[in-house]
Amino acid sequence: MHKETLGDIGEKELINRLGKFMPKNQISDDCALIKTKNNNNLLVNTDSMVENIHFNNLTICPQDLGWKAVVSNISDLLSSGSKKTIGITISLVLPPRTEWIWVEELYKGINKALKEYGGIILGGDCSKGNEKIISITAFGVQGELELRRNACKPGDIILTTGIHGLSKLGFLIQNKINFGNEFSLNKRLISKSIEHFCRPKVYPNFLNNLLKTRSNKKIRKIGCTDSSDGLFQALQDLAIASNCKAIINYEKIPKVEDWPKGDKWDEYYFFGGEDYELIFSLPKKWANNLSKLDKNINEIGFFIKGEASIEFKDNKKNKLFNKTPYKHF
C-alpha cells in the first residue's frame, strides 16, 4: 500500500499540518517570537540552504554563499520588524571530503554580511553528512512596529521595496541557460542579475523609515513578508494570512531597465524567488509618505475585502497566476 509522502502533499500542506503541533498562541510567520520580561521580545529565524537544492558549486562561490545565508535570515527578521540583529548561530553539515578553504571562505562571507548588517557569531555546531547544509539561526530584537503576515487590511496599499526577477535571471545565467537568439542581454543587466543572485541586499533602514512616516501613531501592526519564495508567493501568503484579496496593478510594478517583455520574463518576475524584497501593506496616507521618502519603494496594488486571492487589475494578465508557484517538495 502506498503511504502518503511529502512529495504527495507538497510544502504548503506540510507546513499547515506541522502548524497543528504548535501552541495556538505562537505566531505562524516568517519568524518565531520569544517573549521576555522587559518587553524586548526576541525574533528568531532559521533558514537552511541545502546543496543541489538551494545552491551548487557552479552557481555560487562559498564566500557569496555565506553572505547569502546570513542575508536570507536577516531578511526574515526585518520582515517581522526586527530593530537590531543580535547575532547568529551556525549549524553545518559537511562531507569529510569538503576542503578547509571552502569552510574558511564561507565564514568570510558570513562575517562580511554581519559587518554590513550587524550581529555576531554566537556559536555553532558541525556534523558529518553526505551533502553540504548551512543552517543559520538569527536573533533580532522586536521593534515597536510588529510586522506580520496577517496584518493586511482591506483598503491598504500594497508596496514593495524593490525590483523582482533579477535573482532568478542571475541563477539562470550562472547555470549557463541559453535564452535563445531573440534576446541579447546587455552586460549591465547580466552583472546586476548575478549580483542580485550571489550577493543579495536587505534594507536595515526600512523600519526607521516606516516609523518616520507613520501617519497614525496608534497603528502598531502592519502586514509584511519578504519575497524569498517569489513575489507571487509573498502576495499569496499575505492574502491568505490576512484573509483578503490583493489587486495588483501590473503597470506599476517596478522593473529593471532593459528587462525583456513576454510571458517567460513575467514568470521569472513573479515566481523567480530569492529576491529578499519586503512586500507590505499600509494605509494610503502612510504609503504615500513612505514612497515619497524612499524612491526605491513602489506602490503596486491594494487589498480589498474578498476571498483570499490575487488578481491583476488588467484582466488579461491573470493567466500568469495559473502557474504553479515555487514548491519545495
Place this chain on the structure above:
Amino acid sequence: MHKETLGDIGEKELINRLGKFMPKNQISDDCALIKTKNNNNLLVNTDSMVENIHFNNLTICPQDLGWKAVVSNISDLLSSGSKKTIGITISLVLPPRTEWIWVEELYKGINKALKEYGGIILGGDCSKGNEKIISITAFGVQGELELRRNACKPGDIILTTGIHGLSKLGFLIQNKINFGNEFSLNKRLISKSIEHFCRPKVYPNFLNNLLKTRSNKKIRKIGCTDSSDGLFQALQDLAIASNCKAIINYEKIPKVEDWPKGDKWDEYYFFGGEDYELIFSLPKKWANNLSKLDKNINEIGFFIKGEASIEFKDNKKNKLFNKTPYKHF
C-alpha cells in the same frame, strides 16, 4: 595538488579553527549566550541529527528520534546552567519520499519530550534534501549558577549524574551486533540499554539540587559539560578548557548491575557517547553535600594542577586512554 579536507583535520581542529571567527567575548561552550538587559540571559543550543550518521531506520523509530533530538538539546542547556527551557525551533531537511506518518511520529516524540521537560515549539522550517536531518535549536534561561567547561579548579572533585556505556550497548543491540559466546546479556540489561539509547533522560532538578547544597554562596561558576560525545570526551573538554589535569578513580565509576568486565566493555563505557549525563566538578564540601542528597550522583575523581590531560589513579588502566576518542569527521 591535494587540498586539506575536513577529513584530514578532524572535528576538534575544525572547531578550533572556526572559533577564530567568533568574537573573543563569546563563550566557547556547550551553548551560546545571548545577553539581555534585565539579566535574564538566554542560552541557545543547536544540535543536528543526520541520517546514517546519528540514526537510521533500523536503530530508532521516528517517535524516539524526536524525543532524543529534544533531549540532546536540553542536556546542553542544563549543562550550562539553564533554569528553564523556553522552547525550540525545528529545522527539518527531508527527502520527498519521506512518509507523512514518519513526520507525524517525529513530532509526537518531540512533544512528549517537551511535555516532560518543559518548553514549546516556537517555529520551524522544512527543506527538501537527499538525507533526513533534524536540527533543533533550544532556548533556555541562564540560572544563577553559570555552568561552564572552563570553570573546573585544581582540588575540585569530579562528579557524574549517572552511568555510562548503556547507550552504546543499546545502539549495538539495535544493530544486531553479535557479542560472541562468552557473553549472555540478561534481559534487564538489554531492555535498559535500548531505553538509554532510544529514550535518554536528563536531570531537570540538577540545578536546584546544586543550589540547595552550595557550601559557599559566593561561588557562581562551576565546571560542567554533558557526556553526549562520551565520558572520556567530556573529561577531556573540561581538562582542556579549564587547563588542569583530571585524575579518575576507576573503582569509583558507577556501573550498571551485570555490566561485563573487560577492555571492550571499558571502551564502550568511556567512548560510547550519547549518554547525556552531566560531568562536573565541585569543591569537596559541596560535592559531599550533593552526593548525599542525590544518590545517583557519584564522585569519580578530582582535578589537580598540571598539563590538561586525564589519568587513572590506577596506572594499569591508563592504556585505555590511548584509544582514539569519538570523532565526527
